[in-house]
Amino acid sequence: MGKSARNxxxxxxxxxxxxxxxxxxxxxxxxxxxxxxxxESYSAMVELIDEQVGRxxxxxxxxxxxxxxxxxxxxxxxxxxxxxxxxxxxxxVREGDHSTVKTVTKRTNRWRGYSSRRQRAVEYLDLRRIQxxxxxxxxxxxxxxxxxxxxxxxxxxxxxxxxxxxxxKQYDAAGxxxxxxxxxxxxxVMQVSRARYSGFHQGAGEIAAxxxxxxxxxxxxxxxxDEIETSLHPRAQRRLMxxxxxxxxxxxxxxxxxxxxxxxxxxxxERARAYIINNPSGRRIVTGVSPEFAMTQxxxxxxxxxxxxxxxxRSAAMLSEILVAVEPDLSTRVMFTPYGSASVGNTLGIMxxxxxxxxxxxxxxxxDQESSRGCHTLPGKDAPERVVxxxxxKIEWEGIAERIGRDFADTYDxxxxxxxLADHHEWLREAANWLRLGSDHLWQxxxxxxxxxxxxxxxxxAIVQKIKEEIDGGTRQLFSxx
Numbered sequence: 031m032g033k034s035a036r037n038x039x040x041x042x043x044x045x046x047x048x049x050x051x052x053x054x055x056x057x058x059x060x061x062x063x064x065x066x067x068x069x070e071s072y073s074a075m076v077e078l079i080d081e082q083v084g085r086x087x088x089x090x091x092x093x094x095x096x097x098x099x100x101x102x103x104x105x106x107x108x109x110x111x112x113x114x115x116x117x118x119x120x121x122x123v124r125e126g127d128h129s130t131v132k133t134v135t136k137r138t139n140r141w142r143g144y145s146s147r148r149q150r151a152v153e154y155l156d157l158r159r160i161q162x163x164x165x166x167x168x169x170x171x172x173x174x175x176x177x178x179x180x181x182x183x184x185x186x187x188x189x190x191x192x193x194x195x196x197x198x199k200q201y202d203a204a205g206x207x208x209x210x211x212x213x214x215x216x217x218x219v220m221q222v223s224r225a226r227y228s229g230f231h232q233g234a235g236e237i238a239a240x241x242x243x244x245x246x247x248x249x250x251x252x253x254x255x256d257e258i259e260t261s262l263h264p265r266a267q268r269r270l271m272x273x274x275x276x277x278x279x280x281x282x283x284x285x286x287x288x289x290x291x292x293x294x295x296x297x298x299x300e301r302a303r304a305y306i307i308n309n310p311s312g313r314r315i316v317t318g319v320s321p322e323f324a325m326t327q328x329x330x331x332x333x334x335x336x337x338x339x340x341x342x343x344r345s346a347a348m349l350s351e352i353l354v355a356v357e358p359d360l361s362t363r364v365m366f367t368p369y370g371s372a373s374v375g376n377t378l379g380i381m382x383x384x385x386x387x388x389x390x391x392x393x394x395x396x397x398d399q400e401s402s403r404g405c406h407t408l409p410g411k412d413a414p415e416r417v418v419x420x421x422x423x424k425i426e427w428e429g430i431a432e433r434i435g436r437d438f439a440d441t442y443d444x445x446x447x448x449x450x451l452a453d454h455h456e457w458l459r460e461a462a463n464w465l466r467l468g469s470d471h472l473w474q475x476x477x478x479x480x481x482x483x484x485x486x487x488x489x490x491x492a493i494v495q496k497i498k499e500e501i502d503g504g505t506r507q508l509f510s511x512x
Contacts, residue, residue, distance in 0.1 A: 099152075100152065100154055101141065101144065102117075102119055102134050102136070102141050103141055106136075113139075114136055115136060115137065115138055115139070116136070116137060117135065117136040118133055118134075118135050119133060119134045119135070120132070120133050121133075121134070123148050132146040132147070133146075134146075134147070150250075150251060150252055151248030151249075151250070151251035151252070152248075152251060152252045152253075152254070153245065153247060153248060153251060153252070153253045153254070154253075154254045154256075155242070155245070155253070155254070155255045155256065156256045157256055157257055157260065159237075159238055159241050159242070160234045160237070160238045160260050160261045161234075162229075162230075162234060162237070163217055163218075163228070163229035163230050163232070163237065164230050166215075168212070168215060169215055169217075171211065171212070172209050172211065172212065172215060172217070173230070174211075177209050177210065177211050178209065178210045179207050179208075179209060179210075180207065180208040180209050180210045180213070181207070181208050182205050182206070182207045182208075182219065183205050183206045183207075184203060184204070184205035185203075185204045185205050185244070189204075189243060189244065190203070190204055192243055192273055193239065193240060193243055195269055195273070196239050196243065196266055196269045196270050196273055197235070197236060197239055197266060198265055198266060198269070199222065200222070201220055201221065201222055202221040202222060202223070202224065203220070203221040203226075204218070204219070204220045204221065204240065205218075205219055206218055206219070206240075206244060207219045207228070217229045217230070218232065218236070218237055218240040218241065218244075220232065220236065220240075233261070234260075234261035235261040235262045235263065235266060237261075238260065238261050238262065239262065239266065239270060242255070242258075242270065242274075243273065247277065247281060247283055248283070249281045249282060249283070250281075250282050250283070251281075251283055251284075252283070252284050252286065253283055253284070253285050253286070254285075254286045254287075255285065255286070255287045255288075256287075256288050257288055257289065257290070258270070258271075258287040258288070258289055258294060259289050259290070259291035259293065259294050264291075264293045267291055267293045267294055267297075268293055268294075268296075268297055271294055271297035271298070272297065275297075290328060292321045292324075292325050295321035295324055295325070296321050300318050300320075300370050300371055301317065301318055301371075303317065303318060303319050303320075303321075303324065303370070304316065304317045304319070305319045305323070305324045305327060307327065307381070309381070309386045309387070309388070310386070310388075311384070311386055314377070314381070316374055316377050316378075317373075317374070318370050318371040318373055318374045319369060319370050319374050320342070320368045320369055320370035320374075322367055322368045323339070323367050323368060323369045323370060323374070326365075326367045334362070334363050334364050334365040335363045335364070335389075335390060335501050336363060336364045336365070336389070336390040336391065336392065336497065336500055336501045337364075337365055337367060337387070337389060337390070337391045337392075338364050338365065338366050338367070338391075338392050338393075338394065338497070339366075339367050339368075339369045339375065339378050339391070339392070339393045339394065340366055340367070340368055340369070340394045340408075341368065341369065341370070341371075341372060341375060341394075341395065341396050342368045342370075343368055343470070344414050344415065344458075344473055345368070345394065345396055345408060345414055346366035346367075346368060347470075347473055347474050347477050348408060348414045348418065348477045348480075349366065349394065349408065349493070350366060350477075351474065351477035351478050351480070351481040352409075352477075352481045352485065352490055352493065352494070353494065353497070354478075354481070355478070355481035355482050355485070356481070356490060356491070356494050357494050357497075357498070360494065360497060360498065360501075363501055364497065364501075372395060372396070372399050375393055375394075375395050375399075375402070375405060376395075376402045376405065378393045378404075378405075379393045379395075379402050379403055379404030379405035380403060380404055381404070382404040382405075383403045383404030384404075390500045390501055390503065391500070392406060392496065392497060392500050393405045393406065394406050394407065394408055395407050395408070396408055396413055396414060397409060397410040397411045397412050397413065397414065397417060398411070398412050398413045398416075406493065406496060408493075409485065409486050409489035409490055409493065410486070410489070413454055415454045415455070415457050415458065416454050417480075418476050418477055418480045419445065419448075419449055419454075419457060419476065420449075421480060421484040421485075422445075422476060422479060422480060422483075422484060423445070423446075423449060424484070425483065425484060426442070427441055427442055427445050428479075428483070429479045429482075429483065430445070430475060430476065430479055433475040433478065433479065434465065434467060434471065434472060434475050436465050436467070440464075440465060441465065443464075444460075444461045444464035444465045445461050447460065447461070447464065448460040448461035448464070458472060458473055
């Protein structure tokens with residue numbers, strides 16, 4: 031490689047960023063032509079690059095499909111009140127089985143690292159979408175007397191049906207209109223029971239849902255939606271998520287949404303939920319959390335003295351009945367929170383081990399999980415269903431029929447039939463269906479009998495002692511601050 035080519039590569043690195051990336055191929059060709067024809071010096075090439083970059087407007091460039099590009103400075107701008115410096119944004123790109131971690135940084139006064147970003151169509155929908163039409167910038171002029179409706183793009187039958195389903199009422203017609211004074215300011219227009227009304231007279235939920243459904247999402251793209259539940263009632267939130275899930279499958283789109291709604295979280299599969307835990311030592315992103323765990327973390331209500339994290343509601347019921355049987359007063363001093371998958375429990379255990387929780391906290395894994403740092407396990411060294419039903423089966427389900435108010439023979443047959451299934455996750459549902467009662471009711475009765483009759487005393491006492499020590503340790507720490 032010649033000296034001029036090496037110098038040219040050094041120059042390119044000096045001008046990293048979106049603007050330089052866009053102009054550099056042209057600069058390279060122009061500089062190469064001049065080298066060949068006139069043998070111009072390296073300094074002349076630098077001047078040419080400076081000149082080209084200087085002509086690039088400061089407004090964000092556009093993606094290949096015409097969509098507006100976004101940059102870190104759009105989300106973390108310098109303002110009259112603060113200047114951003116020392117910032118590091120890390121992101122991971124997975125391509126097949128290979129993941130790559132990259133960064134965009136602003137050490138002093140300039141963001142760097144844009145050249146490492148992958149090219150992908152991205153659509154970002156922020157909270158401006160829920161603004162009433164009349165409050166949006168520039169829309170006031172559409173209300174003047176000499177303004178008329180221009181073109182109207184009606185929803186086709188499929189889109190109209192989707193919109194009616196999400197909103198929970200039947201629309202005769204719907205669409206997006208423009209006016210004869212502005213070809214860019216779109217206004218949703220609906221018709222219900224022959225009454226036609228525009229976004230100027232619609233609720234924020236109607237507007238938000240219409241614009242989310244009609245958006246032209248890029249195939250294979252990434253769509254980011256901020257506070258997706260805003261202005262939508264619970265039923266509409268659930269239906270919107272189901273609709274967007276269908277869109278994602280059909281167009282191979284990845285959606286990333288932020289939310290504070292349990293209704294949204296319940297519509298997501300376990301692996302799609304991520305929660306950002308803030309604590310004094312920094313932030314940690316935990317994936318696979320349960321809705322109950324996320325909502326508890328966001329709740330500001332007073333909580334009992336000790337937080338106990340368990341895998342699911344069945345684990346919570348088992349541990350709760352143990353406390354009721356052994357230390358009834360202790361059961362009122364703790365709060366159980368299901369966290370979801372075992373991987374979340376392992377992460378919480380590490381945080382416990384590192385002392386990141388501000389109040390007494392214990393993390394329990396199911397008995398069939400391997401021991402993990404900072405975690406304890408439920409008794410039995412097996413899944414809770416296998417432990418509880420296995421021991422009760424040995425005493426021929428004694429006491430269960432009385433607890434649930436069913437005939438002993440029916441109870442015996444239902445539980446025997448259920449435990450013959452290979453998948454222990456199906457045991458409760460099968461038995462509860464046969465006995466015609468809720469599976470949660472049946473499970474609580476089973477756990478109560480287990481705790482009172484067949485529990486392993488040594489294991490149970492060890493668990494109760496751990497909880498007592500955790501609460502007592504938190505109390506001592508509290509008084510030491512006084």
